[in-house]
Amino acid sequence: MPYRTSTVACLALMLSTAGAQAAIAKNTFNPQLSLLVQGQYADYSSSAEADIPGFLLGPETELKPRGPAIGEAELAIEANIDDAWHGWTTIAFENEDGETRTAVEELYVNTLALPHGLQFKLGRFFSDIGYHNRQHSHAWDFIDAPLAYRAFLATTYADDGAQLRWVAPADLLIEIGFEALRGAAFPGGGENLDGFESTSAFAHLGGDLGTGGSWRAGVSWLGSDAAERQSGEDEDPGPAFTGTSDTLILDLVYKWSPHGNATERSFKFQAEFFRRSEDGMLSDDGQTSGYAGEQTGAYVQAVYGFRRGWRAGVRYGWLTTDNTVALPATPALTALANPNDDRPSRLSFMVDYSRSEFSRFRLQYNHDRSRPDETTDEQIFLQYIFSLGSHPAHVF
């Protein structure tokens, strides 16, 4: 040996081998199970139909019921399947008109060991388009999704298919992904689904800004082929759309906290912009017409953590439309081409308190001008969210 090893170093080297084996034996945390429980009290000053002028809404875009009600309960199970695959599922139990409905929100497996920064995902999952889309409702900063998400993606875009995602070996986050999807979810949907009717692509860029700041910017695109896509409620369906739907999303997030420690104080800014073009045919009440829909939407929000456990937030969202309906032969088609409000909007304020990461209470007020009757709807919500069990960490 070219050098003399001290006795201490020798002893330490021997001890370390035994310790390492003990550490591996400890990693038996498998699987993780959690139940997320949400409920709220809601009140609205308006009782007009909860549609948005100029928009054909997808399913599950209705408002929360008046009065006290439990929301959805989410059962999440996560585990490494073997050394190559990781699996995740969220089953939602929803209360709908007095009946409990079970829905598979997510059910996917993803690779753990692909080389070169690649990951492949298979199953049903929340698409990585946009920023807010990837988040489960219990992690939202407000009780409801931004207005643009309700109008453009029926709150959340989740679909069946596959995703390939690549992270570049760089100091800055550079992430690119593609998704090939069944196209069953709004803004796709309808009959005769037999292949990959929706495709999406996204790119993210992110990094640090100073000691306590971090940011992420993204651009996403979603293209869907819809065939007889229904809008509105099942019992009273609106116009059905057949054609192509293209959505572009830009997103920006900035977070700051003193020294990067968000325990006492934190700030989060988030903004997203949507633009959708739809081209095809609409059918309503036995009438058919050519249709070209041009819609934009955006929201801007800021949330400030002002003391341990307490946060306050403000959010403003708006939408604009420029739709062309060739033969507006029915009232619904006429309303779509000539909405009585060309700029639906919503202003929200919220304050919430979390005793720990596992419980949260929230009070929210919405000044909503997105209903079709042009009146202002004053909305009040009191919400609670509890997490039972070991819920995995949330991503940025």
Added chain:
Amino acid sequence: MYSETVMNRLLLAAVLSLGSMSAQATVAIFACEPEWGALAREIGGPDVEVYTATNAYQDPHRIEARPSLIARYRKADLLVCTGADLESGWLPALAQKGNNPRLRPGQPGYFEAAGEVEMLGVPEQVDRSMGDVHPWGNPHIQTDPRQLLPVAAGLGQRLMQIDPARAKNYQARHAAFASAWTRKIASWEERAAPLRGQRVISAHDSWAYLYAWLGLEQLAVLEAKPGVPPSTGQLLKIVETLQHQPAKMVLYAAYQSDRPARWIAARTGIPAVALPFTVGGAEGAEDLSGLYEVTLRLLLDAL
């Protein structure tokens, strides 16, 4: 398709950059906490490039898997973390987004410092109502400098395994570190003699290893449950305890709120002392030696 061509080019660039990581390139280390970043620099020297994911003013239990961490995780050859569930709130999220199989548990690129030492405070049962407890024991092992010896040895071995071409460098640096560190521990222990048997109060159960080393006695912890801030009622109870069982000082870490500790200090007259807790947590604590020098000086000054 145009986008596919771009993707192919990017992939090719990624493959090429990986391929070029020959014996000449340094080992990219992702250190979860500043103490392990500093230790990796001691053992790795110029053969490694260390990125430290957190700073002394951040709570190591609560870190966000932000974009820069995902990018650095993706690039790293070796992950050096405390383990014992200290990072369980954020490391899995990084692994999920960072797409780096070299850093998976069980791989040579995954190194847990806690796996190298004897853990203190292993609970007999665990329940969420107990707060953020650590089922594998108290993970704050770096508060006792003696714990760094087995960790340094384990890390040295790991570097030799990952980068066998420069095994001799790691072996030599480890040997030099271990003998210098052993001498330093002896001199600190000598200076710390007046602290033996003294009673202190801690804000969080952060210093079990420090107390075990110096013979300090923990009279109470301000947090009734780990991770949950104390209520006024709990603090009043501690003030009451102090009336018949006096303590010398209230200790809190640089990343913690000073309010509960100062509240006690104002009511009892004993000093509230902010300890660096890790490298960078106080002036003079910019490296590993400085960390213990400053900790010792602050404790002795408060006596």
